[in-house]
Amino acid sequence: MKTLFGLMTVASLLAMQPALAGSKGEDTYKKACMACHAQGMAGSPKLGDKAAWKDRIKAGKEALYTSALKGKGAMPAKGGQTALADADVKAAVDYMVAKSK
Numbered sequence: 001m002k003t004l005f006g007l008m009t010v011a012s013l014l015a016m017q018p019a020l021a022g023s024k025g026e027d028t029y030k031k032a033c034m035a036c037h038a039q040g041m042a043g044s045p046k047l048g049d050k051a052a053w054k055d056r057i058k059a060g061k062e063a064l065y066t067s068a069l070k071g072k073g074a075m076p077a078k079g080g081q082t083a084l085a086d087a088d089v090k091a092a093v094d095y096m097v098a099k100s101k
Contacts (some may be wrong), residue, residue: 006083025095032079037096042074053100064093
């Protein structure tokens with residue numbers, strides 16, 4: 001019985017993990033990315049604009065992570081929030097990609 005309960009607990013936690021990651025990504029997006037990506041300002045791809053994100057997504061997540069972490073064009077590194085952990089920035093990229101496919 002204890003084994004079954006333990007397995008159910010682990011399964012429940014694993015099932016929640018993507019939702020928690022999405023929540024962290026959304027929070028970071030709102031903090032560091034939304035100011036430009038919600039409106040498509042300064043050449044940034046607008047969140048949810050499939051055409052604007054298509055080639056970027058095709059280039060791969062590592063390329064997107066590098067752009068977000070180091071900055072690209074008018075976008076500063078980490079959206080100007082340099083205290084953010086790399087994992088949080090990557091979660092925001094994952095969130096934006098998921099919303100823009």
